Amino acid sequence: MSTIDAAEAADAGSAAVPPERLVPDTRGLTVWAEIDLTALEANVRTLRALAPASEFMAVVKADAYGHGLLPVARAALRGGATWLGAAQFAEAFALRDAGITTRLLTWLSVPGSDFAGAVGRDIDLSASAPWVLDEIAAAAAALGRTARVHLKVDTGLGRGGAYGADWGTLVAHARRLEAEGTVRVVGIWTHFAHADSPEHPTVLAQQERFLEAVAEGEQAGIRPEVRHLANSAATLVHPSAHADLVRPGIAMYGLTPVPQVDDDFGLRPVMTLRARLALVKQLPAGQGISYGHAYVPDVDTVVGLVPAGYADGIPRNATNVGPLLVDGRRTTIAGRVCMDQLVVDLGPGSTARAGDVVTLFGGAPGEPTAQDWADATDTISYEIVTRLGARVPRLLIGDEGAPATHADGSDVTTAGATTAGAATADAATAGAAVEAGLA
Ligand SMILES: Cc1ncc(COP(=O)(O)O)c(C=O)c1O
Numbered sequence: 001m002s003t004i005d006a007a008e009a010a011d012a013g014s015a016a017v018p019p020e021r022l023v024p025d026t027r028g029l030t031v032w033a034e035i036d037l038t039a040l041e042a043n044v045r046t047l048r049a050l051a052p053a054s055e056f057m058a059v060v061k062a063d064a065y066g067h068g069l070l071p072v073a074r075a076a077l078r079g080g081a082t083w084l085g086a087a088q089f090a091e092a093f094a095l096r097d098a099g100i101t102t103r104l105l106t107w108l109s110v111p112g113s114d115f116a117g118a119v120g121r122d123i124d125l126s127a128s129a130p131w132v133l134d135e136i137a138a139a140a141a142a143l144g145r146t147a148r149v150h151l152k153v154d155t156g157l158g159r160g161g162a163y164g165a166d167w168g169t170l171v172a173h174a175r176r177l178e179a180e181g182t183v184r185v186v187g188i189w190t191h192f193a194h195a196d197s198p199e200h201p202t203v204l205a206q207q208e209r210f211l212e213a214v215a216e217g218e219q220a221g222i223r224p225e226v227r228h229l230a231n232s233a234a235t236l237v238h239p240s241a242h243a244d245l246v247r248p249g250i251a252m253y254g255l256t257p258v259p260q261v262d263d264d265f266g267l268r269p270v271m272t273l274r275a276r277l278a279l280v281k282q283l284p285a286g287q288g289i290s291y292g293h294a295y296v297p298d299v300d301t302v303v304g305l306v307p308a309g310y311a312d313g314i315p316r317n318a319t320n321v322g323p324l325l326v327d328g329r330r331t332t333i334a335g336r337v338c339m340d341q342l343v344v345d346l347g348p349g350s351t352a353r354a355g356d357v358v359t360l361f362g363g364a365p366g367e368p369t370a371q372d373w374a375d376a377t378d379t380i381s382y383e384i385v386t387r388l389g390a391r392v393p394r395l396l397i398g399d400e401g402a403p404a405t406h407a408d409g410s411d412v413t414t415a416g417a418t419t420a421g422a423a424t425a426d427a428a429t430a431g432a433a434v435e436a437g438l439a
Pocket of ligand 1: 059191230231233247248249250251257
């Protein structure tokens, strides 16, 4: 296992290393994301405690918001999640095919989606329109099974779900299929438009409309196991919306959906994005930096090359504003973000060296956060973590004794797992202690 403890590097005589102090061996890596599964588990516990009477659906869509689908799903289950949620069928199939048997809902389909694959894998499905129910029912009939369905009502988001009078039509259609035995409605659900603005009047209005829709469904004979509407923001700040099941996503990853509220809710960021300086050099005053010379130092200075760019998910509009922690101080990107690289002005007299670690965002004191990146680039923290490129290795921390694996479960020491993984394999074989700058 290519894992060492930073303190151990300084103190070779130390006793056994507690798992939470293990850090991945990142020698040879250009850019990587550390995924702290212990923090994720703790976040799930924290959120569960806020809605103790509700089931907990861990939302792991989009590769678990960029953190790695399978390890995150497993950590969430260890933390007490009782359901998993994924937007796309392929994500849900990957969970099942990896042996995860927990109740699982997937919700985005189009005509021709692999409903048989979903029903065959015992996955709950969402329906916002009669045609979805028909395709689900046909798949279930062919398999000789009864499909579990959650009917989605649009209570005012104006996105998915049956709106207005369409709700009654959807309910009546579902009841006909229930009578045939191909479909069983186990859930009624909706999604908020403004849960991230705790005082917004639509929050209450949507809850009221939801209760009406549930009552209409129940009057028609539907007996849902779970009625659900709470995303992270509602889980955190709208207890009246917890209902039978909460569906947090972003909060599980330790990021707040309500950055304007001065409270971290005891959540810990799960992802830390780091890179290593690839080059450090002197540049004279007046020498423009990177494409377009969008940054021009007005004094002789030292610059560092950070081997991470928009192909890795660094927003190009972080040019001149993306925050970094390097050489012990906070600074911002100097000049354009390129496809694979960006530059930082380390300042005159900097003693930084190639190989020094740069933190783009994380959660430790002094580190910029994903929220800082979101603020700097006019987006939300969701996008900052989710957009991370596939070529950035995710190094898992705190995963039951397997702290240095890629998010797909392969060991970082497996040559060829990724280019970076192969580089790490060489370093691991060398077996030497690593520099202690990561703890
Ligand atoms: C239907 C649904 N439920 C729950 C979530 C989780 O939302 P959040 O990450 O804000 O908690 C999402 C994500 O957008 C979603 O689409």
